Amino acid sequence: MDLTARWFPGHLAEIDRDECLELLGRSEVGRVGLGEPAGPLVLPVNHVMVGEGIVFRTVPRTAIADHVGAGRLSYQVDELGSCMSSGWSVLARGTADFVDGPWLEEHDIEPEPWTDVRRTLFVRITPTQITGRRVLPA
Amino acid sequence: MDLTARWFPGHLAEIDRDECLELLGRSEVGRVGLGEPAGPLVLPVNHVMVGEGIVFRTVPRTAIADHVGAGRLSYQVDELGSCMSSGWSVLARGTADFVDGPWLEEHDIEPEPWTDVRRTLFVRITPTQITGRRVLPA
Structure with missing residues (x-):
């Protein structure tokens, strides 16, 4: 088994704040990150x-809901395609x-009211730091 | 502007450990999560x-490299399609x-040796907890 071919080299380039916000706006889904032990x-x-x-x-009394107001958290969006030879990733923290x-x-x-009526809470993340990077083909 | 249509309801179902490992194995990319202030x-x-x-x-002397051996971290993979009306997500922590x-x-x-010769370190995450969930259409 030669797994070497599965490592995608690529180069990274910074994405500026305005473009990060544009990419966040164009995305429909992302990932909430919360610190836990x-x-x-x-x-x-x-x-x-x-x-x-x-x-x-989100749903009341879950890890996300309990974390609101209790510390810093992250929100990440990306578009990586089928491999990481190209793509981008944006991380907002606040x-x-x-x-x-x-x-x-x-x-x-x-x-x-939704089909899933349990998700009654609306959470807003206010980013204090937004960074992004693009993976360019090698 | 009515953004209501952009909230995808959906239901969640747990994915068992074996299937989580299978999904990790089928994925080529994922996201490393590290706790930072x-x-x-x-x-x-x-x-x-x-x-x-x-x-x-990874590259020596980066946040990821510096975190190895210094605490717990996460690895997340998902497949969410263009919207979250269906998809899955797996989170390994260790x-x-x-x-x-x-x-x-x-x-x-x-x-x-790679095109990007700086990524000289190989990191292995040994998961102690693996959880996953599937988002099913409402």
């Missing part, structure tokens, strides 16, 4: 951008708070 | 599985160590 919890959710805020829904009905309505987001 | 660092890499070990290459030439040869991985 067992190692970071990394869970996919889908999001919308409201300005520079990353807004997603704090999170809950947003409520009036705020959502003010930003034209309607908190309708 | 600014919030978790989440960075894509490509990997190979050696037994239950997740092996990837510790990491460096593996060297003899170990790599023993497992038929040839540490050849």
